[in-house]
Amino acid sequence: MPQANPVFVELTRADFVESRHRGACAVVDSTGTVVHAWGDIKALVYPRSALKPLQVLPLIESGAADHSGVSDEEIALACASHNSEPFHITRVTAWLKRIGLSVDDLECGVCESISLDVTKAMSQSGEVFSRVHNNCSGKHAGFLATALHLGEPTKNYIQPDHPVQSRVTRTLEDMTGTSLTAAPRGSDGCGIPVYALPLQAIATGMARMMADDLGEVRTKSTQRVLSAMASCPHCIAGHKRFDTRVIETTKGDVLVKGGAEGVHIAMIPALKLGIALKIDDGTIRASELAMGCVLDGLGFLSPEARQALADLIETPIHTTIGDKAGVMRKGPGLTF
C-alpha cells in the first residue's frame, strides 16, 4: 500500500469538515528540477487526458499540421477534452472533411458530453451522440491527420503498435525523460494506450514544453502548442469549464489541462514551470480545486485573475433552496 498523501481539498458543511480529498503535486522547472512538492510525487500515475499537450506534438513535428493548414483552433482541439458543444463539433467535423475523412474514421467510442447542459440540449433537440462528440475527438482527428500525411494506414490508429501511437510514446519518453518500455499500460477511455509515469515525470514533460534545449523542430512545435492553447481557450474545454476559464482569464499566462481520475497539469510559460497533480480518489471536483489553490498559492494568478476565478479556489456549496451550506476549499496538506 502506498503512503497516505496529504489532504489537498476539504468540504465543509457549516463549520464542520464533511469530506476530504488527498493528493500529490509536483512543480518542476524546465531543467527537470523539482521546485515544489506535496505528497508522493514518485508514485506512478496514469496521466489520462492531461497528457494531450504532449500527445499533439507529432502532428506538428511530422509536418502534417503545416501541410494540411491546421489552424490554432485545431491544434487546441487536439489538446482538448471538449464539451461537444456545437462550436467544437463543427470544427472537428470540418477538419476531418478537409483532409478527406469523416466521423466514421474516428476510432474513439461514442460518449455523452462532459457538460450536462449540452447533454440536455441534445436530448431536447433529439440530436444523437456520435464519435465526434467524444471529448477526445480533436485528438483523434490529429492522429488521423498525422497518419494520412505520413502515408500510414488510418485504420487501427489507436492500437499500441500503430506508428501513430509508437510516435506518441517516443515523444512522451523524450519529453518526460522516462522509459515507458516496462511501464504499466492500460487503455484510456477513448481506446488509445495510456502509460503510468511518476507524477514528477509528468510535471517534467510539461515544464520541458518551455525548455531551451529542445532543438529547432521541437521548439517550434512546443511553441505552437502553447500559443494555440493560449489563444483558443474555448477549444480546450468549453462553457463554464475550469480549463477554459483559467486560460481565458489569465490570457494564456497559465495553461491548464485536466484528465480523468483526478489528474491535472499546468504550464506557466513565462516561468518555464510545469505542474502535475493527482487526487488519490480520482475526483475531478478535487483536482480542479486543488489546481486552483496551487496556482493561487504559488502566486501565478494576478489580483484580477484571482478575483475572477475566486469560486475555483474556494467553491461555495449551496442547499437546493439556494442557501450557502458550506464550502469546498484548500485542505491542511496544501501549504505554501
Place this chain on the structure above:
Amino acid sequence: MPQANPVFVELTRADFVESRHRGACAVVDSTGTVVHAWGDIKALVYPRSALKPLQVLPLIESGAADHSGVSDEEIALACASHNSEPFHITRVTAWLKRIGLSVDDLECGVCESISLDVTKAMSQSGEVFSRVHNNCSGKHAGFLATALHLGEPTKNYIQPDHPVQSRVTRTLEDMTGTSLTAAPRGSDGCGIPVYALPLQAIATGMARMMADDLGEVRTKSTQRVLSAMASCPHCIAGHKRFDTRVIETTKGDVLVKGGAEGVHIAMIPALKLGIALKIDDGTIRASELAMGCVLDGLGFLSPEARQALADLIETPIHTTIGDKAGVMRKGPGLTF
C-alpha cells in the same frame, strides 16, 4: 487532522491501481455492541440521506400515518432519495393532495434528478423540474403530514426550531444514544438540519430499528418502516439504482440507504444488525461499492443475490468503445 482510514475501494486500469478511496465502517448489533469495524468509527459524520429510515419514525409514532391512511409506498417514499421518475412524482403529488396540500407547500428546493436518464427524458419532453422532483420530496411530504396531523404550522417545517424537526432530533438522540445538543449542525441539501454523529452511533441507530426494548409504539413504528422499505424497493431509489437493486434482489433481507458525500447504511433485520459506512472523500461510486463488498464479505448475500448483484461488488470499467479497461473493486483495507 484525522488519521488516514483504510483503502476500501480501488480502481484498476489494466493491472495497475489508478485511484483509491478510503473509508470507515461500523457493524453494530441491536444492543449497541460493535461486531465489526474498519477505520475510525468514532469520527463524526453527517449521515445525510442515509438517516431517512430514522427520520420517518415520528410520522408513524405521531399517529399521522394511520390517521391519513399512509400506504407502505408512502412510508418508503418518506425514506427515499428517489429518482424523480414519473412513478415517484405521481405518488408524492397524490399524497400531498390527499392531505389537502400541494407541491407549493414543500420547502425543499428544486433540483435535477439523480438519474441522468430521467433528466434527459424531461429535457426531451420539455417538462420542468419542480420541488416535487427533489429526491427528498417524499420525506418532506411526511414532515408536512405530521405537522398537519398535530395541528402545527406547516410553514417553516424545515427550520431547526420547528416542532417537526425537534421531534426528529429527539428521535435520533433516542435511537442512536447520542446527545445532539453540542453536535455540529449544518443544513442538508434539502434545507433541513443535519447533525454530525460518530459513525458507530449511526450504525447503532440502524441496529436499534430491530431492538427488543423499544416499547410498543416504537416497535410498531420501526417494524412498519422495515416492512415498507422491504416491500417497496422501487420507491426508495429507482431504476438501476443500488438501493433498489439490493433490496429487490434480497427480497428485503438486506435494507440499504445511501446518502450524499459517501455515506451508506444497511439493516439486516433477521440478524438485528446495523451498518454505517462513510467514504472519506464523499464519492458515491465508492460508498456503494464498499457497501456491496461489506454485505458480500460478511455473508449477507445468498449465492443467487451475489450473482445478480455481481457488478455492485466488482464493477467493470469500459472504454467508450466498449472494451474492458479495468475494474472498481474491494481495496486492501476491507478485510473479512
